[in-house]
Amino acid sequence: MSSGSFNFNSAPQGAQPFSFSSPPQGSQPFNFNSALQGAQPFSFNSAPGPSQPFNFNTPLQSASFTFSSAPTGNNPFQFTGPIPPPTNPPKPTLCTNCAALDLETAFARAHSLYEGARRRANTRQLVTCRAPNGTVYLRDFYFVTSLGHRLTTAESPATGKCKLCAFFKQHITTTTGDERTTTYTVLAICSSESPLFQPPRKDPSGNWVRRDGWDEELEYNVFLAVVPDVEGVPRTGLPLRWLETELPRHGGIYRLTKPLAGGERPRVTLPRALPAGVDLNWARRWLRVCGRNHGVAGGGCCGPDKPPGATMRGFRVIDCTQAPPVVVEVPWSEKYVAVSYVWGPSTEDWPPTVTDAVHMTKEMGERYLWVDRLCIDQTNVDEKMALISRMDDIYAGAEFTIVNAAGDARTGLPGVLGTQRTVQPRVELAIKPEANSIAATNSEDAYLELLNVPEAEYNKETEGHRMWLDNFRHGLNNVMKIDLNELLAVGNTKDRAKQYGISVDHLDFFEDSAQQLNIPFDEFMEKQQQLATRIGITLPELVPWLQRKVAADAGAPIPDNQPLPPLDRPSQQSQSTTTSPSKPPVPLPLGLTPNKTTLISTMPEPRHTIRQSIWATRGWTYQEGVLATRRIVFTPDQLYWECNGMALAETLELPMKTLHVLSTDRTHRHFADYVLSGVFRGSDSSRHGGGGAVPEMQYGFREEGDKGVDGEVQRLDAHVRAFTGRRLTDGGGFVECFFRRGREGVPVWVGGFADGGTPALGHTFACSVSVWFHVARPVQRRAEFGVSEDEDDEDDEDNQGDNAHVDFFMAMLKPEWVKSVDMLWSAQMVLHSEDGSHSTLVSGHVPNLDEFAGGKNAGKKWLLTIKDPLVLKHLYLMHSSYGGWKRLMGKAVELHLSVPMTEEELTAGHKAGSLVSVLIFASRVPFVWDGRARFLILRKAGDAGERWERIGRLALTMEEWMMSKYKDSGDMVKDLPVRKFGKDITLV
Known part of the structure; x- marks a missing residue:
């Protein structure tokens, strides 16, 4: 710099450095018309040159000037008032509420709650409930404290007066005007129930799925979470799916502990303190x-x-x-x-x-x-x-x-x-002398002892609430493949259970008991009926009665108003997710620093x-x-x-050795199927398994080849949906991304249907293209359709993807199911290079599209042209008076767009010709009697108007009564509200 001046009409505020990589040159005054406030350093890597005045018309407040070498020449620092000595800002302390917290005891008691449930010393279980106002939530977690409005109000201690409040505030997302997020609660959660691990589950027969080595080799840990207070959710609960959707935004809060000593069993999760630079x-x-x-x-x-x-x-x-x-x-x-x-x-x-x-x-x-x-x-x-x-x-x-x-x-x-990189949030607190005590309190209130909430208050907060769905659902898409023969066996089991008037779980219990006693089942059941009669109860009441008796004999009676723990079959007890009651619980590791509790954040989930x-x-x-x-x-x-x-x-250390299991082909090991999968495996899907605006990770690192046809199609489809949701710039035409050396792309089948008849390529290609992922969600007040970067609208049922093509592939490739796709029509499509030198009809038995688009043709930009297309006549929608569904000329319509657009704009665009919906695929829906016609919604690309870009998809449903009147696929298409477009359509 030379001959420059720095003039400020008012002084900078706060800690604002004035930094220069090289010294100012020449005559450069620094002028301030009002005083500087706070600690404001002026830093130079080398000394200023000659004749550089620093002029202040009013006094400075605690401003420092730092030079790596001494100033030389005539460098006056001129001030009209005195310079007070620098002062150090006061260190943050604790507010009254935080000072009263005993977090060491909270961690210890929470760990005791979860370990007690693990050993069946108490009846706590992860329960999904529904409040009278309809809110669905999870309970019961250990309640630590209510934060009230301390993290959101302007006068909050989190503004810097309380270091713990400020630490907690780093773990919330505030929404202006949303009353639900103005108050917060701190819960202590068992690390095994974090979204990193799938909740314990049962197979179709009701048996617990065993986790090899989980309980034999691992100890649990506890972490804190700052949870928003939601109307209807008690203090011991958190909103359903909050663990999967909100906790990852900020991370959990762990207590930093000493490294495990030799011989100690590893913990399910342990936190790591990160250095400033990557280790x-x-x-x-x-x-x-x-x-x-x-x-x-x-x-x-x-x-x-x-x-x-x-x-x-x-x-x-x-x-x-x-x-x-x-x-x-x-x-x-x-x-x-x-x-x-x-x-x-x-x-x-x-x-x-x-x-x-x-x-x-x-x-x-x-x-x-x-x-x-x-x-x-x-x-x-x-x-x-x-x-x-x-x-x-x-x-x-x-x-x-x-x-x-x-x-x-x-x-x-x-x-x-x-x-x-981002500094990892952490806070150190002095430990209270009485901390880490988990001895019984003077109170006889079991709820206060277990959950830190008095029983009377717990009952008041949960009055009118009821169990919802099942006890082991976090909200993640938990798809379970069921073998047909196994399903039939389960059906037979249900019939037998109905015969005795008992549940399937009870029937399993009785069957295993009879087997262990080597008594024929029918004879054993006669004895159980006699036992129930002598006790004075019915046979369906016998198993609950036995559960309560066993618990009472063990010194842990279960009150009649409390739910019973899940019932394990005698033959499956060793495979359940609990550990032996005789195994003494291992306390949490010691804190890292004596007499201090160090809380550390795991930060946003990567x-x-x-x-x-x-x-x-x-x-x-x-x-x-x-x-x-x-x-x-x-x-x-x-x-x-x-x-x-x-x-x-x-930020989190996992027990890698224990979590690895042997692959099915026994060639290698990988993480077990209950561990959260990654972001690169095409495993994102919605709650209903078909992609969505709120993608959720799935569990498991199983080999790609062990999932069957439907699993393979779902995997490829997930990749396509994720890919098409990206910004596709610098090449990457409509079809170019499909044929990348045959590894990933739109799933197609170049052979024939399983009945040996119809060539499949044209139909499978059209089916896959027509269900490409678009979502329908408002992104602006005036928009009715379109995607949004905001994921808060996670419960919108219109956000679901379409997995119908998965069923289509399964049906066409299995001889016993192929007849379920008898009505079938697809558009005639041509794949060709942009320069027109190469093309092929996507139909019949083209041997290998990858070879066509590779080899000498590699690097060309490929386009897709629909020949002699059929398009919608119009898009005037009829709305139900009850809301929800819409119809187009008598047929239910489903619309998904990837751009914001109102219905009026969509209708006007079709009328003006700037938008068009082209029919791509129509067929009977596999395994049901309805039919579905699928369209791509296109918009003119560029001024020339010769090419089109896809902006969404549309599906019309032909109900069973409609399909019954069609003689063939020609009749089906004739009944659709379509017309000939008159010229080919090329997609870019």
């Missing part, structure tokens, strides 16, 4: 665990996927060992690391993300790094397109992929070199952060993430590891 020792450990357990290409689920000695034209990498690093050409068979990131507006050749990735590659013990912008010769068009066409091979062939989910190329990798990142909005990066087999992801807060066998976050 790559964890990344190295994750990589070693993956290598030891998950196998390699050809014999496992992880590791680089490329044959030995494989070659690739023009393959180049960055040699990270050279200074400065250089781009060199090497055989593709060499070991290398890849990076996935968003370039953004960066103009640098070596932006911070790349330089940080170079450093990390070396720290991880690797030499070569592949970066698209630097390793692809941008001047050689043929070579560039050839490498782009093999992008899947490049990412699949890497040792691991570095993913920057914290910004773009300019951002750098948080925690590496000079790129900062899976949630990744899905909210800029990186997650791009189509190309999605492909890169999916095609990689090992990913080390940098979020603004922490590291995240996801391979095809496990997923781990830096």
Whole structure:
């Protein structure tokens, strides 16, 4: 700088540094017309030059001037008033309410509650309930304290007066004007009930599904959560699905403890305190665990996927060992690391993300790094397109992929070199002398002892509430595959239970008891009936009576007004999720610092952060993430590891050894199916299993090949829906993304139907395309359809995807079901290159679309043209007087758009010709008698009007009475409100 002045009409406020990387030059006055307030440093990396006055017309308040070397020359600092001595701001203390908290005792008592339930010493269970006002919630959790309005009001202690309130405030999301979120409660939750683990479940026969090693090898932990108070939810409860949707936004609160000593059983979860910079020792450990357990290409689920000695034209990498690093050409068979990131507006050749990735590659013990912008010769068009066409091979062939989910190329990798990352929230509190006592209180109130809520208040808060659904549902989509023969067996069991007038659970109990006593079942049941008669009860009341008697004999009577614990079959008791009552409970580990409680946040769940990142909005990066087999992801807060066998976050330590199970083919190990899966496995789905505006993670890292036809189609479909939800820029035409070396894409079948007749390709392609994922949710007050980045509207039933094509694939590929798709019509579609040099009709028995779009044709932009299309005549909708459904010319209609639009705009666009809904696929719905006609809603792309872009989908339902009058698919289509468009439609 030279001859510049710094003038302020009023003084800066608060802690505001004035920093210069080099000293000011020349005559540069710093003028302030009013006083500075607070601690405001003026920092210079070297001394200011001559003749630089700092002028203040009024006194400074606690402002400091710092120079790395002494000022030289004539540098006057001129002040019209006195400079008071600097003062240190007061350290935050505790408000009255927080000072009264005894968190050590709260942790200990909560742990006692959950361990007691685990050993059947109390009747606590994870219960789903419904309040009289309709609110569904989970209970019973340990109540720690009510925060009231302390975190949301302007006079709140969280403004800086109370360090614990300020810490808690970092774990909430406030919504202006929403009365439900103005008060909060702190609950202590068992770590086994966090969304990282699937709730205990039963198989179709009612038997508990065993978790190998879970209770034999693990101890539980407890974490705190700041939960919003919702009308109808008692103090011991939290809203249904809050654990899955809201807790990940901010993280849980753990008590920092000393490392486990040798011989101690590992905990289900333990927190980690993060350093300012990334500790790559964890990344190295994750990589070693993956290598030891998950196998390699050809014999496992992880590791680089490329044959030995494989070659690739023009393959180049960055040699990270050279200074400065250089781009060199090497055989593709060499070991290398890849990076996935968003370039953004960066103009640098070596932006911070790349330089940080170079450093990390070396720290991880690797030499070569592949970066698209630097390793692809941008001047050689043929070579560039050839490498782009093999992008899947490049990412699949890497040792691991570095993913920057914290910004773009300019951002750098948080925690590496000079790129900062979010400071992990933590707070230290002095331990009360009487803390950590879990001895019985003077009160005889069992509820106060177990839940920290008096029984009278508990009963008042839950009056009129009732059990809802089942006891083991958190709200995650918990799809269970049921074998047909097993289902028939369950049906027979129900008939037998009905014969005796008892429940299936009771029947299972009696059957196992008879088997253990080696008594014929019918004879055993006669004796049970006689026993019930002598007691003076009915046979259906016998098992509950026995449960209460056993509990009373064990010194833990169950009052009549309390629910009974789940009933385990005698043969299944060793496989339940509880541990032996005789095994003494192990207390929580000691705190990290003597006489102090250190609370630490696990921060936003990386899976949630990744899905909210800029990186997650791009189509190309999605492909890169999916095609990689090992990913080390940098979020603004922490590291995240996801391979095809496990997923781990830096802030939480999981017992990796115990959580690994043997694969079905016994070639490798992977995380068990009750552990939360990752974000790169195409496992996002809605509550009803078909994609949605609020995607939810599913559980398990099972092998892709063990799920059958429906599982494979669902997996591919999830990838397509996730991909099409991204911003598809820089190429990536309508069809180009489908045929990426045959690994991922729209599921199609190039053979015939299972009856050996109809060729399937045209129909399966049309079916898949027509159920592409679009959601319908208001994004503006004036919009009736469209997607939104806000996920708060999570209960909108219109947000559900469409899984009908999964049933269609199952039906067409199974001989016993293929007849259920007798009415069938699909549009005639042509796949062709943009330059018109290559094309093929998507119909009949085209042998391999991947070969058509690959090889010499690799790198071309592919388009899809619908020949002689049928389109809707209009889009004037008829509405039900009861709300909800809509009809179009007598047929129920379902509409989903990916752009905001009112119904009036949608109707007017169809009338004007700027919008069109083209019929793609129509058939009978598999396994039912209704029919469904599926349309793509298109909008003109560009001024030329020759091409169209998809903006949504529409489905018309033909009810059973309609389908019964059609002789064939021709009659079905004739009955639809469609007309010929008159010219072909090309999609971009």
